Amino acid sequence: MLLAIDVGNTRIKGAVFENNTLLGHFVFLKKDFKKNIENILKEFPKVADLAVASVGDLEKNDFSSFDERVKIHFISHENHFPFTNLYETPKTLGIDRMVLASGAVLQFPKQHRLIIDAGTCITYDFVDQEDNYLGGAISPGLRLRYEALHNFTAKLPLLELGSPKNIIGNSTSESIHSGVVNGAVNEIDGFINDYKQYYSKFTIILTGGDAVFLAKRLKNTIFANSNFLLESLSHLFQYKIKND
Numbered sequence: 001m002l003l004a005i006d007v008g009n010t011r012i013k014g015a016v017f018e019n020n021t022l023l024g025h026f027v028f029l030k031k032d033f034k035k036n037i038e039n040i041l042k043e044f045p046k047v048a049d050l051a052v053a054s055v056g057d058l059e060k061n062d063f064s065s066f067d068e069r070v071k072i073h074f075i076s077h078e079n080h081f082p083f084t085n086l087y088e089t090p091k092t093l094g095i096d097r098m099v100l101a102s103g104a105v106l107q108f109p110k111q112h113r114l115i116i117d118a119g120t121c122i123t124y125d126f127v128d129q130e131d132n133y134l135g136g137a138i139s140p141g142l143r144l145r146y147e148a149l150h151n152f153t154a155k156l157p158l159l160e161l162g163s164p165k166n167i168i169g170n171s172t173s174e175s176i177h178s179g180v181v182n183g184a185v186n187e188i189d190g191f192i193n194d195y196k197q198y199y200s201k202f203t204i205i206l207t208g209g210d211a212v213f214l215a216k217r218l219k220n221t222i223f224a225n226s227n228f229l230l231e232s233l234s235h236l237f238q239y240k241i242k243n244d
């Protein structure tokens with residue numbers, strides 16, 4: 001049994017898998033990650049392996065207190081991945097993006113794939129049908145856009161994520177919601193349409209904390225899978241990591 005942990009820049013997500021079947025799912029903050037992991041390990045005594053993909057500020061050492069209880073697999077650039085990495089700076093490529101690309105290759109073989117992860121940042125990753133990882137894009141996520149508008153201006157309030165009533169915002173708050181939400185939706189639809197000019201057919205995977213919110217607003221029909229990164233960690237673990 002595997003406990004997969006995704007340390008993002010906003011939240012930590014965890015899931016327990018038995019042969020790629022998800023048995024339990026957890027979300028918590030960095031400040032209480034140890035207690036939460038201890039509780040999960042108590043609830044699932046059969047967990048023998050812990051796989052961690054971290055782009056947040058938790059390092060391998062932060063997990064060492066669990067290494068008497070479980071085998072720790074802290075995913076790094078040294079692991080084996082099921083794709084050819086054509087990024088010009090492979091060592092700076094986010095581990096989360098490498099795990100997403102792996103999951104896309106392992107779960108959607110022999111096809112072009114675009115993976116969009118709407119988390120702290122919105123990341124775009126493209127893996128072609130020959131399993132070459134080409135790269136993609138990084139832009140601010142929804143929460144980050146609201147925060148940036150507030151933090152870098154004198155007059156703009158900090159708003160919670162909300163649905164814009166219209167494209168034309170008729171107040172300060174409606175203008176912000178339209179700018180953030182309609183802006184991100186148009187960005188994602190725009191990227192998808194741009195990729196279509198180069199690749200006539202590709203599989204799109206949308207994940208991350210804002211995936212469900214965004215999916216229903218996109219012009220392109222995309223199925224959102226909020227657990228795709230954790231599922232990908234499980235598939236990658238089965239593929240190779242457990243023997244690395």
Ligand SMILES: Nc1ncnc2c1ncn2[C@@H]1O[C@H](COP(=O)(O)OP(=O)(O)O)[C@@H](O)[C@H]1O
Nearest residue numbers: 008009010011118119120141142143208209210
């Ligand atoms: N309880 C929550 N706390 C923080 N962000 C949340 C929450 N629920 C949904 N979100 C949304 O999730 C996004 C962050 O997604 P997430 O996948 O957790 O990020 P990361 O993987 O970078 O930590 C934010 O833009 C925010 O709008």
Ligand SMILES: CC(C)(COP(=O)(O)O)[C@@H](O)C(=O)NCCC(=O)O
Nearest residue numbers: 008009055092093094119120121138
């Ligand atoms: C772009 C990211 C900050 C996204 O992090 P997230 O939104 O998942 O918290 C992360 O993938 C990262 O630190 N990447 C390193 C730069 C790169 O991928 O090229």
Ligand SMILES: [K+]
Nearest residue numbers: 117119121123
């Ligand atoms: K992301």
